[in-house]
Amino acid sequence: MTVSATAQATEVTTGTVTAFPAVEPTRAVRDTRPLRLITCGSVDDGKSTLIGRLLWDTKAVKEDQAATLRRDSGKQNDLGLPDFALLLDGLQAEREQGITIDVAYRYFATDKRSFIVADTPGHEQYTRNMATGASTADLAVLLVDARTGLLEQTRRHATIASLMGIKQFVLAVNKFDLVGYDRARFEQITHEFRELAISLGVRQITAIPMSALKGENVVYDGKASMPWYEGQTLVEVLELATVRSAQTVGFRLPVQRVSRPGESFRGYQGTVAGGSVKPGDSVVILPSGMVANVTKIITFDLVRNAAVSGDAITLVLDRQVDVSRGDMIVSLESQPQVGLDFEAHLVALQSEGIQPGRRYWLKSGSRRQRVTANPFSQLDLKTGNWHQRTGVLAMNGIGKVHLSFDENAVFDAYEHNRTTGAFILIDPDTNNTVAGGMITAKRSSVTGLRSDETRVVLSLPADLADQLMATELFSRRRDETDLLRMTASEASQIFEDAAGGI
Amino acid sequence: MPSTLPETELHNPQTAKTPLDPHLKALENEAIHIFREVAAEFDKPVMLYSVGKDSSVLLHLARKAFYPGRVPFPLLHVNTGWKFAEMIAFRNDIVKKYDLDFIEHINPRGKAENVTPFTHGSALFTDIMKTEGLRQALDAGGFDAAFGGARRDEEASRAKERIYSFRTPEHRWDPRAQRPELWNVYNGMIRKGESVRAFPLSNWTEVDIWRYIQVEDIPLVPLYYAKERPYIERDGMMILAEDPRLELLPGETIQHGSIRFRTLGDFPLTGAIPSQATNLEEVIAELEIATVSERQGRAIDRDQSGSMEKKKREGYF
Incomplete structure (x- = not known):
């Protein structure tokens, strides 16, 4: 959603918007996978309001749903908008207790991309729900209240998200209207957060001053209130974020089932979990270690000449090998x-x-x-x-x-x-x-071996090591070996230290 | 042993079609993964087939997931006896065309006691014919997993449902005791008598469904497209007036207009919308500017907020 909606934003800040945002037909062009994100924040940081605002301003809330909301809440906030929290808390127990007890998934789209939000509870006792939501997320939005700044809970959420493998963070400094849109306050919180993020090894951080309630810097910009903020709105950041991909270069196919529709056909069905594969590639079946070559990659639509990470395929091999559900078919040259x-x-x-x-x-x-x-x-x-x-x-x-x-x-x-x-x-x-x-x-498998067994520690150029490991002999005894990749200078240091120790 | 496709299976019907964009491709891959996982982990799966657009997409994905083999489980249609006539005709064609194993179930108690939406009201009718009927059919077949076409964007309580949704031997859903679901690692371990409802379309939205139908050229019941049809207005809903069992109340008259349906169910409980959209492109164009959610035409969702959750706890899909 390209934002040139200063008029819209102004309208929102004057508090007169009770109607729907202008409806314009959009032709959805989805040239990327959906971005999966998780929102985290403490109980009162305004998380429900933020998600409600995202759904509202991207027109994901329909009129009848809004009418139900209005009927159920009976009250509206001072901007004349319904209580977004009721839109989100779908279970009776949640409505009764006024809290979110479980992960919920929300869907919205702009004309550039679609999004899946894992909406998780803020309470400390729900760390497990946050971990669940974070497991599939590409990006984490961490909310803080501009008045209180970072809390223990912020560190907690950032730590869990980073542990679960999330590399992209957005710090949403919310309720910014309540600190008078004070730029110094924004910079102070952002600085504190950067230090935290660096300690977690997270480098991709975007900080945004925002008022979710007023809709500033969420979907529409907040230039009217914060002319000094030159950065992106939340939605702009989300539109440009990258989706996670399996980082390993090696091909991985966990076998879900063996397809045998007729005597002459045997195919291995699963979703490619890393790398790519094409007919002619040599593969190893793990844990057995047997080697075979790929002859065909079959899908319903066509016999393909390649498959990449994420593709659900049926793989055909050139020889009869024992493969069953739970085995993993992997590339010969780069094995797990x-x-x-x-x-x-x-x-x-x-x-x-x-x-x-x-x-x-x-x-x-x-x-x-x-x-x-x-x-x-x-x-x-x-x-x-x-x-x-x-x-x-x-x-x-x-x-x-x-x-x-x-x-x-x-x-x-x-x-x-x-x-x-x-x-x-x-x-x-x-x-x-x-x-x-x-x-x-x-x-280390070495710990499991007899200590008097003779071992050889070799330091090799990476390409030579890869070629050696691609041999059938090596592949068969792979689990007796240890492997560490490092720079040449690190390797020489290890040898120096080892020589000094003896 | 030479690994070749059986000659007759080597059809390649759609190589010339527009390739899926990465968004739909990701959703398709996820759904296929779920189909294969459930088929491999459970002893006796079944697919709930309601003849609607979501079921049509679900069936298409099932055929893709198991190609070049057959769909390795039966389809189950829990009929109420009050479906649109065009739905039944379409259903019978599809079952034949794709060589599917098919089971139809109508609650015998409801039939014997002549339970109708007019005499018993929508809530009780749905409870007996759909929820109870579904439980009967699942018990009779001994199914330990049932695929459904539910999507999380449909309704608030659905937004919290897992892809593998655990059910007790009484088919009950306990939203507070759901198993955590991390990554795409699904826990399919159950005891005898327990079961799982599996939802491959969990992450699809209504727009995704329609765009996928368009790109994949999936056949649908014609009621989804606008046409001049007879209808009456009742309780703010436009009810199709074709079935002789529909009795007009005082003041009601049969009108004619160009209408279509956004969802399909029992004809007395499913409202039409006025529309000029006679093909998919026009339906999608209407949808992308629509300001009303698709379940708005469903009488059963309107009784009270949280009525879906209540029904689901009792075993409804």
């Missing part, structure tokens, strides 16, 4: 980790917490297997520091755990692939989802 021991970040989602030593079901992609999770460190959300701590990881807690499997597991690190590095834990007694997890690393 296979092993019995991994480390992960975990968010505990249920009141029982995560019990050390207890056996859970783990589901990742289409694969489900037994695992024990042993917490060894916990994140203090107030300070952002990690503390060594074993024992139960309580509900809403974020911890680091060791995962031990009975059978080989296949993962990428979550920072490399948000699909093949993510998993849930399921309680085998209740069948409930009790944790969400993100793989950080494979635990």
Whole structure:
């Protein structure tokens, strides 16, 4: 939505707008995937008002819904707009208690793009809901009240969002009308937030002064009140944000099902979770390690000459190999980790917490297997520091755990692939989802070996290492090896240190 | 063993069509992923098929998901006996054309007790013929997963529903005890008797549905397109006056006008809108400037706010 709507904005600020924004036919051109975002803020930061404003100003609220709203709320705010919170809180319990208790998903679109908003509760006890909403989000909008500035809750939300892999943040400095549109105040809050974001390793930050209630710098600009603000409105930022993609270069296809419509056909169906594939490519089936070549990529519409991350496809291989649901078909030259021991970040989602030593079901992609999770460190959300701590990881807690499997597991690190590095834990007694997890690393397999076994540590140019790893021999014994990628100078430092130590 | 497509299956019907834009492609991929996941994880899935536009899109996606194989589960139509006649004719054609396994269920109690929307009111009629009928059909078939075409943008309580929506053996939905759903990792573990409703179209909006129908050239019941049709006005709704069971009340007269339907259900409970949109392009053009939500024509949603949540708790879709 290109914004030249100073007139609209002025109208809004004068408080006379009770009618709908002007309706103009828009031809939707969607040349990008929908952007998924999460909104977070404390209870009174005006989150519902912001989302309501987004839906309202992009015309996602229809007249009959607005009429129901007006009927239900019976009151209107001083701008003559309905109580947006009622639009959002769809469950009876929420209406009765006046709070949001669950993640809700909202949809709106501009003529440039469409958006899916995960609307999550602000209360501290709902960290788990925020983690759920953040798991699929490309971008996080963090709300703060301009009068109070950053709160402990802001740090908490920013930490969770960044842990869940969100790299793009918008800081919405809301209720800006209530601080007299004071530019210095905006700059002060923005500066504080930048320091916080840097401590979390987040670099893509946009700060916007806004009044969600008055509709300033949400969809329409707020130049009438804040002529000094030259930046984008929220919607402009969202329109230009990038969608997450699987960062790994290697092809990944978690096999969902084997299609055998006739004796002569066998195809492996799944959604590409990283990289790309074309006929003729050599692939490895994990965890078995068997190698085959791709002959065809089939979809309903056409036999394709390539498939990329996100595509739901049927893959045909050139030879009969044993592939079943839960296996992963991957590129030969860039493979995920296979092993019995991994480390992960975990968010505990249920009141029982995560019990050390207890056996859970783990589901990742289409694969489900037994695992024990042993917490060894916990994140203090107030300070952002990690503390060594074993024992139960309580509900809403974020911890680091060791995962031990009975059978080989296949993962990428979550920072490399948000699909093949993510998993849930399921309680085998209740069948409930009790944790969400993100793989950080494979635990060194060396620890599992006899200590007197001879090992060789090699430092190779990356291209040579890739060629060696692409061989069938290497691929078969991949899980006996350890791999670290680094710069040449780091490698030489390690060798120097090691030589000094001996 | 040579891996080739069976000769007869090697159809390539739509290579010349406009490719999907990235937005619709992403929605399609997600829906196919959900179809495959449910089909692989559950013993006995079924797809609820209501003959409407969302069901038509759902069926199209199911055919894509399992191609070159057949759709590996039956379609279930919970009929009330009060559907538009054109819906039933269309349904029978589709089932034949796509070689689908098909089950129709009409609540025998409702039939025996002659439950009608006129005699029992829309709320009770819906409860018996739809909610109770659906429960009967799911129990009779022993289905442990049922696909539905519900979308989160339809109604406030739907906005909170999971893609895998867990149901007790009594088919109840407890909105406060929903399983968290992270990434696209779905938890399909249930005990015997419990079931899951799966919603592949959760993230689609009404505009997405119409644009997808257009690009993919999906056949629809003609009632979605405007035509000169007879109707009466009742309770602020335009009711189609074709079925002989519709009795005119004092003061009501049959009028004629160019009308169409935004949603399809039971003819006495589904209101038409005046429209000149006789084809898809015109329907979409109308939609993009529409200021009224599609469920506005549905009598069952209007009883009270939160009435959908109440119905869903009791087992309605």
